Amino acid sequence: MADLITYREAVAEGIAREMRRDPAVVCLGEDIGAAGGVFKTAAGLFAEFGPERVWDTPISEQAILGAAMGAAMTGMRPVAEIMFSDFFACCWDYLANEIPKVRYMTGGQVTVPLVVRTANGGGLGFGAQHSQAVENWALAIPGLKIAAPATPADVVGMMAAAIRSDDPVVFFEHKGLFASKGAPAPEGHVVPLGQAAVAREGSDITLVALAATVPLAMAAAEQVAADGISAEVIDLRSLIPLDMATVLGSIARTSRLVIVEENPYQGGWGGTVASIVADDGFESLDAPVQRVTAACVPLPFADVLEQAVIPTTDKVVAAIRRLTSY
């Protein structure tokens, strides 16, 4: 295996692989051309593929997604960047009402094979309007597939699956993971959407996590291992399709569940997971289901305040201890 690569590099690598494969793949977004994107996640694409395939746009999020949609309906496979996921709010109509609905509401006459990529999540001190984890916004919308990888190899493999998907995919790249490193993806690596990964096996309790909460859950699992608690960590990897089979299978063995989410509790994606477990997995449960989430406040700027409101290893550990001693 070659040297480790960063999650950030994996994004550009994942896109480049698909652009090499398929000339219908084109990119658009703000400052993604010569500048390589503000997070450098498009680095190298402009140099390799040129202005015919990598398009700088004005600050026009609606036009970016609307144009991507129109192009996807007419033979292209656009990969649109929305710089920060918070800005989904500026083009939400396209993500909520247009892109996901057009296939269905035309009785299947059109498909919309596009990817909307975005830098998601907190931890970098960017304040209330640049730090949100909004996978849960997308989850509420029928018609979107949702990818949120946690490792560089998954970024590459899921990017391949996303770009090849004939359905629209929202691809969440976590800002807090950009600098993290991992094994590179093998050639031709494709990770199908809808397959959770068991990031750590365990028998006493199941931790369900996504993107940046995966390392958080792993750290908590390590910590309680010292006390002889064996925690299984499931990285959901995608929210739609949602791999509940893996989650329910794990709980059937562990009987206990903690869900670790970056979004707030109310309206968070863990509510969907928890309610499926409270229904289909009811008989497996030997303890309450606990969700470790952000608080119901906008994200504050200062680290010390942010720590108070977002999920931390300590909070996950406390949840594990509560449930395992229940």
Next chain:
Amino acid sequence: MADLITYREAVAEGIAREMRRDPAVVCLGEDIGAAGGVFKTAAGLFAEFGPERVWDTPISEQAILGAAMGAAMTGMRPVAEIMFSDFFACCWDYLANEIPKVRYMTGGQVTVPLVVRTANGGGLGFGAQHSQAVENWALAIPGLKIAAPATPADVVGMMAAAIRSDDPVVFFEHKGLFASKGAPAPEGHVVPLGQAAVAREGSDITLVALAATVPLAMAAAEQVAADGISAEVIDLRSLIPLDMATVLGSIARTSRLVIVEENPYQGGWGGTVASIVADDGFESLDAPVQRVTAACVPLPFADVLEQAVIPTTDKVVAAIRRLTSY
């Protein structure tokens, strides 16, 4: 008690009462002036209060909410209408990033006492882009209060609470209920946000509902009553604040819970309710928690298709029977 009034009339009545009380209350929205709003929910306001207090706007949802916000920050109490809740997607930035965050992110320097009213929900055959129930979108946003009344009297009482609130309130008026009738609200009627109503008492199972799913749950409760099943129906009335005390208190007696939601399962508000119950109410539960929701598809136009995907009395009855025979 006077004659019954419609839910539609109650909206205008609720606004008018507050406009009479407080000169800082002003309305803005598309076609709300002389036309009285496309659903006639602003009928009479222009005639009574004139163009200085009831403002017709262009088709500019972002400007409507942005202007309401700026006015609320500087001494007014705007009541903004977004014609259909689906169009929240066109001004989501204001609902997700601006209005709910500005107080917190300025360290409490400003307040934003405004109401965003909207016609929400399906059942009228308006198709995929004019029929959504999107209370769950708002639920995901810290900083918004959420009202969704089910009866004319609650419309008036909660409108008073909403307009008097110093926090921003999203007020969902259900399209499917506009023509429904109920007792008028007494003078000075105020229903505080965050207080659920027990619409029907029962001892065998708890049904939690909101807005148009309240009559649905009531009908199901009536139907199973014939078989001796006593269902309690809780009308949440508001999602934020969320009255879980009433829900948990009910489950402590009934041990069984069905949640009836108009939004899809994934990302729906019932996930939040269910997960709280699966945690704080775990010991009360004698059966799985079941959510009766819309399917994960855009809302189809034809009635026969719509019935297949939205919650119906039959589906609620089936859920009740499943859980009570568990």
Next chain:
Amino acid sequence: MTVREEENAGTAPAIGRDELLTLYEQMEVIRRTEKAAHDLFLSGLVKGTTHLAAGHEAVAVGASAALQPGDYVFATYRGHHHAIARGAAPAECLAELMSKGTGLCKAKGGSMHLTKASAGMLGSYAIVGAHLPMAVGAAWSAKLRDSGEVAVAFFGDGATNIGAFHEALNLAAIWSLPVLFVCENNLYMEYTPIGAVTPVGRPAADRAPAYGLPAEVVDGNDVVLVAEAVARAAARARAGAGPTVLETLTYRHFGHSRTDPAKYRPAEELQQWLQRDPLNLARQRLTSAGVPEAALTAAADRAAAVVAAAVEEAKAAPPPDPEDAFTDMWADGGSAWRT
């Protein structure tokens, strides 16, 4: 993917007498379909809502006459005329409105979402302004594929005040895309006169300079003038000269939607516009060109027969299967979202 292979060559020829007769007949078909939709709504056979385009026929028919089969049209909730002008049969449109399984969109779309992708009618969109960026994207795609196609967005005067309008025109301008922005200015945004909410006299054309774009104001009730203006703009677009804004002046004969009696419109205004009925104008042109009255009557009769048959066909069509509510979701045919 919705790729079509037709050749797009040249611009529309000048409109000859025979062609004009055909366009007139198409307008008659649209007018009668709209009338049928209105009646079916009142009799309860059409549910939900309708936004009828009677009065706007010349815009759709004139524009379509100037377009190629491979071009892309994006329309609004008031889009029956565009669907029919691009080739949708009245029967499949009415079947859609009547919630029939044979409807254009299998009764999943309804009146506001008529779509016939196989004819380059890429949809009707019910969120004001949302489709303008889509048309820009289709034009971008045409440019990327060097296909010679153009994209056309039809929209109302009221749509010029929403943000998506601005973003679409700007992007189209800087990328110099083959897209036409065709405003159907019918003087009203629902029940509000457009002048009450727009500070310029020509809401679309007066704003083209803000994007460095050329604009033309066109008599939207004269099918020939519309066809000529669209042909010019399409030729410019195909030649790589970028987008054009066309503002067509027209008027709707019915109210905004459903049973709106449109009381907010002055009686004289309505009268004046009814006199400028696009069907009358076309008939006058045909008569001047020497087409005998009998030929006009025959065309109108054919249109009437088509629509009468369409109504019967749509009435007789079966409802959709409830199970079809779960098809057309994902591209692989499934609708599951979890395991």
Next chain:
Amino acid sequence: MTVREEENAGTAPAIGRDELLTLYEQMEVIRRTEKAAHDLFLSGLVKGTTHLAAGHEAVAVGASAALQPGDYVFATYRGHHHAIARGAAPAECLAELMSKGTGLCKAKGGSMHLTKASAGMLGSYAIVGAHLPMAVGAAWSAKLRDSGEVAVAFFGDGATNIGAFHEALNLAAIWSLPVLFVCENNLYMEYTPIGAVTPVGRPAADRAPAYGLPAEVVDGNDVVLVAEAVARAAARARAGAGPTVLETLTYRHFGHSRTDPAKYRPAEELQQWLQRDPLNLARQRLTSAGVPEAALTAAADRAAAVVAAAVEEAKAAPPPDPEDAFTDMWADGGSAWRT
């Protein structure tokens, strides 16, 4: 509610020598605060990101000189200069950037959200264009209350391409509101030259006619010209004549944000603009007006002292209490969302 009671009367007087010296000193304070912010960022004491306004001082200081205390200012993530020009102390700004409990926003906002409501600085907003409609709303409120106040939105050249810009200008125009739209055109939208994404030469001023609004292009590096233009526009607004678009031409001295070295800018361009440094221009004006060099030095020294003290004060300030993460949520002081 944030209502303030100050009287707003008349327009700003012509700028005299003494006042200009004061404005120069304010610009020095801003420049040095930005330099301090830059250094504190590099030394790790400022977290997150910063968007420094060094180079833009004349816009903020000139505009503030022409405004009344009761007027409302809405700014962007690049808003330190506006906060200080409206009366925020450098110490409370730097404390905010350094995550201190004494920060302007109690360390909940950070660099992108500096706000001083008590001084009519109603916030810095980090979503491009979002605050333009808010300023329109504040102006609407001023009109409703007949308060004589005006609202000002400052925004960048890049913001002119987002939908909210369009909707805001349109609404302000039709309601004839007392609002000023002041564009700080610094030639770049992040790393992309504005000309590459905008089809008109003056992205704000060239678009004013689309809303029937008057516009002026102003040398944004000359504090006197800015003050005069803003005074004219504010007087118009207070007189009930509606909004004005002002496009100020300026340049940022640092990169877009954080450690951006701004390599995408030609060296000559940078040189030219540095020669037109707003502080130099103000000094030249003062010297021409006969103000002795010593007075200029004294002003600069006072500014330096203020900022040096501010840095120390901010460094010494305590961090916020973690429990404060749960205050300022609801207006009643609580943060609970459920029972």
